[in-house]
Amino acid sequence: MDAIGGELLEDRWKRQTFYFHENSRLRGFRSGRIHLLPAYDEYFIGYKSRHVSLHPDFRHYAHDNSGTFWNVVLADGEVVGNWALNRDRVLVKPFRPDCVWDEEALKAEIDRFDFYLAP
Numbered sequence: 001m002d003a004i005g006g007e008l009l010e011d012r013w014k015r016q017t018f019y020f021h022e023n024s025r026l027r028g029f030r031s032g033r034i035h036l037l038p039a040y041d042e043y044f045i046g047y048k049s050r051h052v053s054l055h056p057d058f059r060h061y062a063h064d065n066s067g068t069f070w071n072v073v074l075a076d077g078e079v080v081g082n083w084a085l086n087r088d089r090v091l092v093k094p095f096r097p098d099c100v101w102d103e104e105a106l107k108a109e110i111d112r113f114d115f116y117l118a119p
Helices: 056-062 103-112
Strands: 008-013 016-021 034-037 072-075 078-086 089-094
Touching (some): 034 103, 056 078
Antiparallel strands (some): 072 078
């Protein structure tokens, strides 16, 4: 960090400080967005601690103690559910009781996976 300290920006989110390179995009990627992440996506497994994107109470929905991860749904940057392909459709199941997402945003994200689905 000392070597590139002048190129780093500081951002606070959920009472924590994060450092990003000045060329990183910081705004606009979380709000209102739904993402279907595959089991070993770097967004989720690239960090030692996942508490910022996944509440510890729901850890067992996203991975087990042996290093097995499952497909997860992100809403506004937080893991809130699971998803799976089932022949001709994507099945989405929220696990957070307070989870609310925009159905149009979810449909748009599912449509990104359309080429995986059977005709």
